[in-house]
Every structure is written in C-alpha cells, then in structure tokens.
Amino acid sequence: MSHQFHHSAEDLIRHNGGKVTAGRVGILAVLLAEQQAITHREIEQRLPQTLQLDRVTLYRVLEWLAGKNLIHKVSSDDRVWRYHANRDVSSHQHAHFKCTGCAQVICLETLPVERNWQLPAGYRFQEIELTVKGLCASCC
Amino acid sequence: MSHQFHHSAEDLIRHNGGKVTAGRVGILAVLLAEQQAITHREIEQRLPQTLQLDRVTLYRVLEWLAGKNLIHKVSSDDRVWRYHANRDVSSHQHAHFKCTGCAQVICLETLPVERNWQLPAGYRFQEIELTVKGLCASCC
DNA sequence: AGATAAATGCAACAATGTTGCACTCATTGT
DNA sequence: ACAATGAGTGCAACATTGTTGCATTTATCT
Ligand SMILES: [Mn+2]
Ligand SMILES: [Mn+2]
Ligand SMILES: [Zn+2]
Ligand SMILES: [Zn+2]
Secondary structure (H helix, E strand, O other), X not given: OOHHHHHHXXXXXXXOOOOOOHHHHHHHHHHHHOOOEEEHHHHHHHXXXXXXXXXXXXXXXXXXXXXXXXXXXXXXXXOOOEEEEOOHHHXXXXXXXXXXXXXXXXXXXXOOEOOOOOOOOOOEEEEEEEEEEEEOOOOO | OOHHHHHHHHHHHHOOOOOOOHHHHHHHHHHHHOXXXXXXXXXXXXXXXXXOOOHHHHHHHHHHHHHOOOEEEEOOOOOOOEEXXXXXXXXXXXXXXXXXXXXXXXXXXXXXXXXXXXXXXXXXXXXXEEEEEEEOOOOO
C-alpha cells in the first residue's frame, strides 16, 4: 500500500468534514489502490495487519464513504456488495462487468443504452443498472 | 387462484418428467397467476392455506422449476431473488424494471442494448443483466 | 488539558439461502 | 389393490451478509 493513496485518502476525508480515523483512511486507501470493485471481505484482507477493524465498523465506514460520494457500491447477483473508489468515470452512470468464472467486478467506461425506455403507462424512469457478464482475460 | 393455472401447472410439471406433487403444482400455479416477479415470501403468502410448505422445500421447488426452464430467477439489489413464470417474453433475454418505492419487479419486453461491448482485451461477452429503476404507477 | 460529539467495538439480531439426513409419498410394475 | 422404489419433503443445523443498540473510546475544538 503506497503512501500516495494513504495521503490522498486522508485528504479526501478531511475535506469532507469527517473525523480522520485510522479505519477510514486505511479503507479508503485500499479502495483507491484497487482497480476493481471489491467486497467487504477483500477490503478486510487488504488492510494492513496493524489495522484490525470490527466488521461493523467496516460496514459503517463504507456507508459513510458512499454517502460522501467518495466511493460507490455495486450490487451483484451473489448478494454481496462491492465497493469502488469514485474517479472521473464513476461520477456518472456506468455499467459493470462481472466475470462468471472468478467473480471479479470492474467498472466499464460507458453506458451505451437508450434512455427512452418503453415503460408501462404511468411509470417513471430513474436510472439504469447494467451488468455485463462474461469471462475475464484470466478465466477465458 | 384459478383452476386454469393449477391445471396448466400440473401439465407442465408432468411433461417435464418430474413427480407431480402438491407443492410443485401450487407454487407454479402461483407464479403462472402472477404478472410480476415475486419473492420467496410473496409466493408463500399466495399459497393456499391448505398447502403449508417448508421454506427449504419452497427453495428446492423453485430451483427445480428454474432448471426445467419453467420459471426464471431475477436478481436484485436487495439481495432477494424473485421468480417469474416463463412465457414467450421470458424465453429470450429481457430487462427488468424495479420500483424504488414498493420494490415490485416486472419483466420488460425488450433489451435494446448493443451487444458489441467495448470490453478490455481478452474478455469474453456472455450476457447482459439490466434493471431499469424508477417509480411504478402506484408510487408515482 | 478538558469538553464534546463522532466513531468504534461488542453482542445480539435479522434475513436469505444451503446442507445433511431421516422419513414420506407419487409413481411404477405386479 | 399392493409393494417396491427413489424422488421429494421436513426438520435441524449451519453459513453468509448485513444491521441495530448501547457502552466505551477517541479525534477535534476550545
Ligand atoms: Mn462502478
Ligand atoms: Mn424476467
Ligand atoms: Zn475471471
Ligand atoms: Zn412502486
């Protein structure tokens, strides 16, 4: 885990008016260092040994970070939330790719889908959630 | 619950080489009578009082019906599977709509999405899972 | 340093779904 | 009609993910 991410994390948290705690910084640093959207478990594993957090705290920190728009949650058919640091890409709506082999999830750049859906009369559109499934390079 | 569905259900099960049990018939009849994709709980509630099934049996029946392609499962961000009888529409890939107010899920007819996704090099496309979120007519 | 609210840890809980195993019963053949 | 058989079921126990309440700790401000 590079100092870079640790420092960025600290900065982002402070600028969002939250207490700068070891847990928050560590968790956000993990997410900033990660390309993929990762689970609760995977975050735990990537945290430094010196930083052992309660599961509940982890969940609460993730909720807080999501509320501050520093990260976003990705839902999946395996009933497990995955989390990913927000970058330029993730500020707008985007699709996700999930490997059916190894379950890794990555964010895709685009969301090339029509917005004018033929919804039943009286229904109102809000947003689209799209997951492309397939095999990643390692699983092909 | 109309006799119609009960009879259709019995037929469908028999023609798929499974034992015609009260549970299977009752569950499939419920799903045939329903427009929306409904949850485990909702199915239970719609079953006749005379037919009390164990939760496990319900899950196993649903799994069996899905394996026989008589129904399909719909995943959702609330970590609850919903089930829907297969009709013409559902034989091919289709999108779903989920109301953010009341959590109802319906199947949409079309899936107007490009198939040629710009996936990272070496990745292979399999399928798309798309949920349109919004408000249903009652929740608008 | 002391006050304060925010953050954390722990225990308990909830919801959804799965597994193993003994028992039941729908179907088949006689 | 009856018996044999294996598919289907019920029950208990378990697994996983996530949430809630409350007492304790700690980052931050003065
Ligand atoms: Mn994403
Ligand atoms: Mn459907
Ligand atoms: Zn993979
Ligand atoms: Zn609604």
